[in-house]
Amino acid sequence: CGYFQFPGVYRIYVQQGNIVTDEMVNQLEAGMTKRQVRFVLGTPLIEDTFHAERWDYIWTLKDPHGDTQKQLFTVYFDGDNLARFEGDYKKGQVQEGTDAAPEVKPI
Amino acid sequence: ESFRVTDIRVDGLQRVSAGSVFAALPVRIGDYMDTVEIQDASRALFTTGYFSDIEIGRDEGVLVITVTERPAISEIVLEGNKAIKTEDLMKGLQDNGLSEGQIFKRVTLEGLGSELQRQYVAQGRYSASVKTEVIDLPRNQVKLQITIDEGSVASIEHINLVGNTSFSDEDLLELFELRTTGWLSWITSDNKYAREKLTGDIERLESFYMDRGYLKFTMPSTQVSVSPDKESVYITINIAEGEVFKVGKVELAGDPVLPEDQIRRLVLMREGQTFSQVLMTTTSDYITKRLGNEGYTFAEVKGIPEVNAETGLVDITFFIDPGKRAYVRRVEFRGNTKTKDEVLRREMRQMESASAASIAIENSKVRLERLGFFKEVVVETKEVPGTSDQVDVEYTVEEQPSGSIGASVGFAQGTGLVLGANIQQNNWLGTGKRVGFSVNTSQYQQVYSFNYTDPYFTVDGVSRGFSVFYRATDFSKINVASYSTNTYGANLNFGYPISEVERIGFGIGYTNMLIETGSSAVQEIKRSPNLYEGLAPRYITESNLAILTGLVDQAGLNPGIGPAPDLDFSELLDSPENTLNNPDGFIDANGDQFDSFPFTLSWAKSTLNRGQLATRGASQNLSLEFSVPGSDMEFYKLRYSGQYFQPVYKDFTLRFRADLGYADAYGNTNGLPFFEHFYSGGFGSVRGFKRNTLGPRSTPAASYRTVTIGAQDSNSDGKYDTFDTGYLLCETSKDVIYKTGAEVCLQDKAVAQVFGSDDLPFGGNVLIEGSIELLFPLPFIEDQRMLQTAFFIDSGNVFNTECGFYQQNCFDVDLSRMSASYGIGLTWISGFGPLTFSLSRPFQYNPEDEIETFQFSLGTAF
Amino acid sequence: CSSTDDEPKVSTEKEFYDAAQRLLNSSQWEPAIRNLQLLEENFPFGAYAEQAQLELIYGYYKSNQPEAAIAAADRFIRLHPQHRNVDYAYYMKGLTSYTQNQGIFERFIPSDLTDRDPGAARESFAHFAQLIARYPDSQYAGDARKRMIHLRNILARYEIHVANYYFKRGAYLAAANRGRYVVENFQLTPAVPDALAVMAQGYHLLEMNELADSAVEILKANFPDYPNFDSDGNFNFQYSIDINDRSWLNLMSFGMFDKQELRGFDTRAIYNPAVATFDADQ
Amino acid sequence: CSSTDEIDIEPKELEDFAPKVKLQELWSVSVGAGQDERYSRFVPAIEGDTIYAVDVEGEVFAFDKNKGKEQWSVELDQAISAGVGLSARALLLGSYKGEIIALSKQDGSELWRTVLSSEVVSEPTASAGVVVATTNDGRLYGLDGESGEIKWFFESVQPVLTLRGTSAPVVRGDVVIAGFDNGKVFAFDIHTGLIQWEQRVAVPKGKTELERIVDIDGTPFLAGDILYAVSYQGRLMAFTSATGRPLWAEEASSVQGPAADYSQVYIAGEQDKVQAFSSATGVKVWENNDLLRRKLSPPAVLGSYVAVADLEGYLHLLDKDTGVMAARTSVDGDGVRARMLVENDILYILGTGGELSAWRLKPLK
Numbered sequence A: 001c002g003y004f005q006f007p008g009v010y011r012i013y014v015q016q017g018n019i020v021t022d023e024m025v026n027q028l029e030a031g032m033t034k035r036q037v038r039f040v041l042g043t044p045l046i047e048d049t050f051h052a053e054r055w056d057y058i059w060t061l062k063d064p065h066g067d068t069q070k071q072l073f074t075v076y077f078d079g080d081n082l083a084r085f086e087g088d089y090k091k092g093q094v095q096e097g098t099d100a101a102p103e104v105k106p107i
Numbered sequence B: 001e002s003f004r005v006t007d008i009r010v011d012g013l014q015r016v017s018a019g020s021v022f023a024a025l026p027v028r029i030g031d032y033m034d035t036v037e038i039q040d041a042s043r044a045l046f047t048t049g050y051f052s053d054i055e056i057g058r059d060e061g062v063l064v065i066t067v068t069e070r071p072a073i074s075e076i077v078l079e080g081n082k083a084i085k086t087e088d089l090m091k092g093l094q095d096n097g098l099s100e101g102q103i104f105k106r107v108t109l110e111g112l113g114s115e116l117q118r119q120y121v122a123q124g125r126y127s128a129s130v131k132t133e134v135i136d137l138p139r140n141q142v143k144l145q146i147t148i149d150e151g152s153v154a155s156i157e158h159i160n161l162v163g164n165t166s167f168s169d170e171d172l173l174e175l176f177e178l179r180t181t182g183w184l185s186w187i188t189s190d191n192k193y194a195r196e197k198l199t200g201d202i203e204r205l206e207s208f209y210m211d212r213g214y215l216k217f218t219m220p221s222t223q224v225s226v227s228p229d230k231e232s233v234y235i236t237i238n239i240a241e242g243e244v245f246k247v248g249k250v251e252l253a254g255d256p257v258l259p260e261d262q263i264r265r266l267v268l269m270r271e272g273q274t275f276s277q278v279l280m281t282t283t284s285d286y287i288t289k290r291l292g293n294e295g296y297t298f299a300e301v302k303g304i305p306e307v308n309a310e311t312g313l314v315d316i317t318f319f320i321d322p323g324k325r326a327y328v329r330r331v332e333f334r335g336n337t338k339t340k341d342e343v344l345r346r347e348m349r350q351m352e353s354a355s356a357a358s359i360a361i362e363n364s365k366v367r368l369e370r371l372g373f374f375k376e377v378v379v380e381t382k383e384v385p386g387t388s389d390q391v392d393v394e395y396t397v398e399e400q401p402s403g404s405i406g407a408s409v410g411f412a413q414g415t416g417l418v419l420g421a422n423i424q425q426n427n428w429l430g431t432g433k434r435v436g437f438s439v440n441t442s443q444y445q446q447v448y449s450f451n452y453t454d455p456y457f458t459v460d461g462v463s464r465g466f467s468v469f470y471r472a473t474d475f476s477k478i479n480v481a482s483y484s485t486n487t488y489g490a491n492l493n494f495g496y497p498i499s500e501v502e503r504i505g506f507g508i509g510y511t512n513m514l515i516e517t518g519s520s521a522v523q524e525i526k527r528s529p530n531l532y533e534g535l536a537p538r539y540i541t542e543s544n545l546a547i548l549t550g551l552v553d554q555a556g557l558n559p560g561i562g563p564a565p566d567l568d569f570s571e572l573l574d575s576p577e578n579t580l581n582n583p584d585g586f587i588d589a590n591g592d593q594f595d596s597f598p599f600t601l602s603w604a605k606s607t608l609n610r611g612q613l614a615t616r617g618a619s620q621n622l623s624l625e626f627s628v629p630g631s632d633m634e635f636y637k638l639r640y641s642g643q644y645f646q647p648v649y650k651d652f653t654l655r656f657r658a659d660l661g662y663a664d665a666y667g668n669t670n671g672l673p674f675f676e677h678f679y680s681g682g683f684g685s686v687r688g689f690k691r692n693t694l695g696p697r698s699t700p701a702a703s704y705r706t707v708t709i710g711a712q713d714s715n716s717d718g719k720y721d722t723f724d725t726g727y728l729l730c731e732t733s734k735d736v737i738y739k740t741g742a743e744v745c746l747q748d749k750a751v752a753q754v755f756g757s758d759d760l761p762f763g764g765n766v767l768i769e770g771s772i773e774l775l776f777p778l779p780f781i782e783d784q785r786m787l788q789t790a791f792f793i794d795s796g797n798v799f800n801t802e803c804g805f806y807q808q809n810c811f812d813v814d815l816s817r818m819s820a821s822y823g824i825g826l827t828w829i830s831g832f833g834p835l836t837f838s839l840s841r842p843f844q845y846n847p848e849d850e851i852e853t854f855q856f857s858l859g860t861a862f
Numbered sequence C: 001c002s003s004t005d006d007e008p009k010v011s012t013e014k015e016f017y018d019a020a021q022r023l024l025n026s027s028q029w030e031p032a033i034r035n036l037q038l039l040e041e042n043f044p045f046g047a048y049a050e051q052a053q054l055e056l057i058y059g060y061y062k063s064n065q066p067e068a069a070i071a072a073a074d075r076f077i078r079l080h081p082q083h084r085n086v087d088y089a090y091y092m093k094g095l096t097s098y099t100q101n102q103g104i105f106e107r108f109i110p111s112d113l114t115d116r117d118p119g120a121a122r123e124s125f126a127h128f129a130q131l132i133a134r135y136p137d138s139q140y141a142g143d144a145r146k147r148m149i150h151l152r153n154i155l156a157r158y159e160i161h162v163a164n165y166y167f168k169r170g171a172y173l174a175a176a177n178r179g180r181y182v183v184e185n186f187q188l189t190p191a192v193p194d195a196l197a198v199m200a201q202g203y204h205l206l207e208m209n210e211l212a213d214s215a216v217e218i219l220k221a222n223f224p225d226y227p228n229f230d231s232d233g234n235f236n237f238q239y240s241i242d243i244n245d246r247s248w249l250n251l252m253s254f255g256m257f258d259k260q261e262l263r264g265f266d267t268r269a270i271y272n273p274a275v276a277t278f279d280a281d282q
Numbered sequence D: 001c002s003s004t005d006e007i008d009i010e011p012k013e014l015e016d017f018a019p020k021v022k023l024q025e026l027w028s029v030s031v032g033a034g035q036d037e038r039y040s041r042f043v044p045a046i047e048g049d050t051i052y053a054v055d056v057e058g059e060v061f062a063f064d065k066n067k068g069k070e071q072w073s074v075e076l077d078q079a080i081s082a083g084v085g086l087s088a089r090a091l092l093l094g095s096y097k098g099e100i101i102a103l104s105k106q107d108g109s110e111l112w113r114t115v116l117s118s119e120v121v122s123e124p125t126a127s128a129g130v131v132v133a134t135t136n137d138g139r140l141y142g143l144d145g146e147s148g149e150i151k152w153f154f155e156s157v158q159p160v161l162t163l164r165g166t167s168a169p170v171v172r173g174d175v176v177i178a179g180f181d182n183g184k185v186f187a188f189d190i191h192t193g194l195i196q197w198e199q200r201v202a203v204p205k206g207k208t209e210l211e212r213i214v215d216i217d218g219t220p221f222l223a224g225d226i227l228y229a230v231s232y233q234g235r236l237m238a239f240t241s242a243t244g245r246p247l248w249a250e251e252a253s254s255v256q257g258p259a260a261d262y263s264q265v266y267i268a269g270e271q272d273k274v275q276a277f278s279s280a281t282g283v284k285v286w287e288n289n290d291l292l293r294r295k296l297s298p299p300a301v302l303g304s305y306v307a308v309a310d311l312e313g314y315l316h317l318l319d320k321d322t323g324v325m326a327a328r329t330s331v332d333g334d335g336v337r338a339r340m341l342v343e344n345d346i347l348y349i350l351g352t353g354g355e356l357s358a359w360r361l362k363p364l365k
Helices: A022-026 A035-043 B018-024 B035-047 B086-095 B107-123 B168-172 B195-211 B262-265 B275-292 B341-345 B358-371 B540-555 B586-590 C010-026 C029-042 C049-062 C066-079 C086-099 C104-108 C121-134 C142-169 C172-185 C192-205 C209-223 C248-252
Strands: A016-018 A056-064 A068-077 A081-087 B007-011 B050-061 B063-067 B072-079 B129-137 B143-147 B155-162 B218-226 B232-240 B246-254 B300-308 B315-322 B327-334 B374-384 B390-399 B410-412 B416-425 B432-444 B446-454 B463-474 B483-497 B502-515 B538-540 B591-594 B598-604 B617-627 B633-648 B654-663 B702-704 B706-712 B721-731 B752-754 B766-776 B789-800 B819-830 B833-842 B854-859 D021-030 D046-047 D050-054 D059-064 D070-075 D080-086 D090-095 D098-106 D109-113 D126-129 D130-135 D140-145 D151-154 D161-163 D170-172 D175-180 D184-189 D195-200 D220-224 D226-230 D234-240 D246-252 D262-268 D274-278 D284-286 D298-301 D306-307 D314-319 D325-330 D341-342 D344-352 D355-363
Touching: A035 A056, A035 A068, A035 A081, A056 C172, B007 B018, B018 B035, B018 B063, B035 B050, B035 B063, B072 B086, B086 B107, B086 D184, B107 B129, B107 B143, B129 B502, B155 B168, B195 B218, B195 B232, B195 B766, B246 B262, B262 B275, B275 B300, B275 B315, B327 B341, B341 C142, B358 B374, B358 B390, B374 D184, B483 B598, B538 B540, B540 B706, B540 B721, B789 B833, C010 C049, C029 C049, C049 C066, C049 C086, C066 C086, C086 C121, C086 C142, C086 D059, C121 C142, C142 C172, C142 C192, C192 C209, C192 D070, D021 D325, D046 D080, D046 D341, D050 D080, D080 D130, D090 D130, D098 D130, D126 D170, D130 D175, D140 D175, D140 D184, D170 D220, D170 D341, D234 D262, D274 D306, D298 D341
Parallel strands: B007 B063, B072 B143, B155 B232, B218 D161, B246 B315, B327 B390, B538 B721
Antiparallel strands: A016 A056, A056 A068, A068 A081, B050 B063, B129 B143, B218 B232, B300 B315, B374 B390, B410 B416, B416 B432, B432 B446, B446 B463, B463 B483, B483 B502, B502 B591, B502 B598, B598 B617, B617 B633, B633 B654, B654 B766, B702 B752, B706 B721, B766 B789, B789 B819, B819 B833, B833 B854, D021 D355, D046 D050, D050 D059, D059 D070, D080 D090, D090 D098, D098 D109, D126 D130, D130 D140, D140 D151, D170 D175, D175 D184, D184 D195, D220 D226, D226 D234, D234 D246, D262 D274, D274 D284, D298 D306, D306 D314, D314 D325, D341 D344, D344 D355
16 A cells, blocks of 8 residues: 555465365265255355355455465356356365464463 | 123222233133133133132123232332342242232242242251241232341361372362361351352362373262251262273374374373373363364364273373364454444454454454453354354453543642643544543643554554653652753654564654753752852961951951951962862753754563453563764663563462663763653652652752951941952861752862752663562452552662762662562552552662652552 | 223322422433332322333433333333333333433544444344334334334444455455345445445455446446446446545645545445434434 | 241250259279260270270270279271271271271270271171171171171162261171161161161151251160161151061151160150150150250160260259159260160260260169
């Protein structure tokens, strides 16, 4: 934003959206009901009011320097059944939390 | 025979409304009625419980119902209840429909009497008795008289543990909340039997054994018996310890989600180690938390021990069920009716529409508490209905005054009567901005200042603030050397976080200072004694003075014999230039008007658990202030202050505090300006001593002593009336202590007379302070969050690397010279800001320190 | 029913009642309350008993004892479920909790109440709704409905404030969903235009242009005069997120004062002029 | 229960009366520290010419029965909760740590020691080579008299709240009888622990757990083959000891055991009223209210008088037929709460303060 940036300001990660992994996508087949898709992929964070026929599983992570990674996986429905699905998703183990192991208190 | 009901009339209604009668009646206008239905109707009306008598008659088609209402309760009197408060009893009565104005039902009263008796027995008050009476009053009303004799609670005579071979009775009974009658029992009443306490004690006993490997520990039976007179209770707990088990293999099962070694690191149990239940449950918690950080807030981890009796080993498997990855749909706030939503939301580390991380949710709660705006912050995660993997996080806060506000007509030690308004609000109009302005006139100071800081100038927490001030101080009034400074200036400062808990800051300002010195300004500020202007420096020795005064007196003895001869003792004079070569005061060396541009750099780290009255964590800050080269004054000031809280036992906490300061001049300024000196003593530094009175003293002003060295009788009336003056010379030097009224005499130097006010605190350029406090909760006070009481030991002093020759109490850094005191202090966050009291007794002090046992102040938290 | 038209009791009861009326009219709430309590206790079934209970509710409300007022109202409803003006009791329950958090602070210092927790006012929504459901044509239904609408507007505007913050924070999905929450739960509130714009802006910043365009279309269809539309009708995504035009104070003080804020979405001036802060007291 | 009458708690003052007989103290001696606030009840034991006694700190004494001269004493450095019981070979003591300790009758040296499941608060006894004892958790144990090994135990269902103390077992040949805290009396075969018969003496009634206490804490009394047992807040009942057939039952409440002679049964009843019932029909013969609330010890029959001691250590004699006060003397300042022994017209009393004394009736001049 507008004026010079102070050096070394601590900024937090800003994460948004659902994580979709290859494991989940492999379980998807056309024709599944909405309940089954919801069970496999989880509840989508974008169920747009004006696009009832699609669910968007977006995932973004903005790092302290401002560059953002983004992944979008969209599923399309024909009525209550899964028509098709497309988009990118994560491969293998996903680890993003901090490893804040709480300190151990002796008995 | 049956008939058609054309109308229904109800007679005798008093309190009960006709509506509720009709609602209860099973018959409507137009129905057919016969004897059977009449019985149903009266039975229906009876079940309402409102009526003691019902008659149903017929007047052609009109169904006539005459009722007599049960009496209404006009008053309920409760006597003799102490253990159970009247409100609880009244509430119990109300819940069963027995309250003033209600219809009285005898059966509920009976039930209630025995219910009360049962409650007392459950509390161990075995000899209690409950008597209920119903007194009839006119106009169909009743008065309920309930007299209770609570008797005394059975006290525990003996707790006997049978079967404990590995641990002594004393160690085990230490865990118990129930105790046999001890000398403290009359306050703690720990010898009063209550079943819930016993179950609690037994659970603690069981986990004590389970935590030490006694996996097969069982308690076959526990007996509670009472003495025939029902006054003493005997508790017998029979134990079967079983043997100690060691940990065998430790396995992970289920879906650990994270690589195994990361989970393994959190496992606290090692093979061969004695089994401990608490280690097992803590391990499960750590793994659950770790998974929570990964977004699996619904994770469940259970440790299952499998005992192998022969080998005495127990294998433990941790079943990890991560559940679904959870997401936070909404973050909501409750209770912030004055503080803006953004002020809370910007502290959040957990985003909305993002994966849930339990550590982020917890950190956000701590950050809210660290603001100091809230007495309490409670966080709750609620599952979103209709989803299995979404939660809403709700923070409920309770707001508290966060600053001192309002006109302060007050009196504070050391500053006398303070008049004026000052408002320092850290949550200005709920915007989270810190605004303060004060108009303060007091005996010693007129202060007009305004400060404004926006902690969130940018969304990441870059703060920007500025302040302007005008201050005219008459230092002589607050026990500091007699001079006054008039300063005005402004300052712009920025600060920003460099980590979750650390911030750095910098600021640039301008100050203009004018120093006025009174006649009796201390020597360190303005050199004295000085020769009087216009008086030629002529000196007379003490012995010659003695001769001279003899002549003058003699002449004055017989005035009538004509003009007294002029006396001129110039030949007795000695005229060498002889003055005390006192060093220059500050003003003499640097003048009295300064413009300087102070530049400050600061670093702060705080992990305190609460903004005000913290009880956990630590905070430190280091600041360097130096005037930009080219300012009139070139000096630098380094300041460190830190505090650390160490919980000791239950809710007792130790607080360690340290304040260090070092300042010096650089460049062409030859000494730290005296108005930048550190001071010590009083609140927030070393309690038990008057404010700012520790450390070096100033040398009071002095002037050369003038004596008569010649006399003339101008009107020749035989008496001298005009005198010549000169300075007295000292012949044998005496000890040199600058005390008011004293004479300073150095061999063959002019004698100086000390006249300035006694030696006043002058501060120094090195500050060392430290204190240890034991925070303890005041008994009998429920709301501890607004109150902090502590026993303290404060120590500290101010030193000066170059002491003036005559300065008292002035030492270079020397820890044996620290002044110290112990005492008790209390801080209360009132509506007008923190109110602090302290009662202290110094046990180590320097001769010049001024002691002050009781101190109080409004607005500064120590 | 035909059995309660007995003639007024001996004068003392009437005197009690009249004294209470005088005290109420001269707004001496405490003595009035005591008077009404005495009346109810001594003449629990007189003609004035029920009226006294109603005025007791009003007395507690005016003397700023919300809990007592609500308790008195509940008691009246329990004792006289079919009383002809029991709707007043329901209404007073709503009104009391509606005004509970409005201390002197809010009245004197005009501050924007839409970005704080409305506090007890949330419960007033349920009380008013109960009144309207049971007695749709009660004389108080109108005012209750107005207050409910006002409350709903405040809650809707609150959502937009939060969305504005999340744009600043860079959490675009959170902002978009806050917008969607308003569109789906707070229809017909003045915040809806802003909500649609927020959705459009959020999706745009998430580079989900299909969803962004559909939101813009609906916004344009319903609120063509929305400020973000430029002269030839397309939505200027830059409009709301660049720095608001700098106030003179900001210019004068070289950016020192009146911090540069994202303009954010706040078109209350256009779509919400009618609702002055509702005068809580009649 | 709308109201219980004002219960006055203080013990009733003693009034004077014209004594009809004198009590002569033969000898008295002090037995260590006596008992403490843990409400144990120590009973002396007599065999041949020696009388044995114990104190709470584990000091065991043997005195000559006629002169009270100490024959030997031994120090067990542990807390003792019950004693002294006798078996064919040994003295029997119970401890707070749930042990049964058998000591040699000659010199008090320890023979064996067995740990039971809870503290032993009433004196063990023995018959036919089997030692029996009740424990605080409502159990009755049968141990081998030689080795102390547990042969069998019986477990009774315990109510939530009981009175402190348990009834000591009573033995007769191969039968052991004991009262329990659930208001029932059981008789067992002493060798196998099989139940011969059981009878309910009292039925718990009332709402609170306090009103439902029906402990039988006083040791039942065997007179010939009639067994008398009394419960708290329950009944006094007489049974045939062999079959347990109930003969009669009367409303009564006592925390101490009954005493009986050929014609009457005596108890320290409710509120410490001393009551006498006809042993044939159970009809109440007389009731003495002079000693209300004085926490009386179990009564004992001495000649034609009934002896009973109280909390201030006074020994009272009442005329067996009329219940009228006949004599009074002071025995142990700390009071007496344990059972008193009578053997050929000499009364042996062990007070709570550890005073052991022997008394004999002496007619007035």
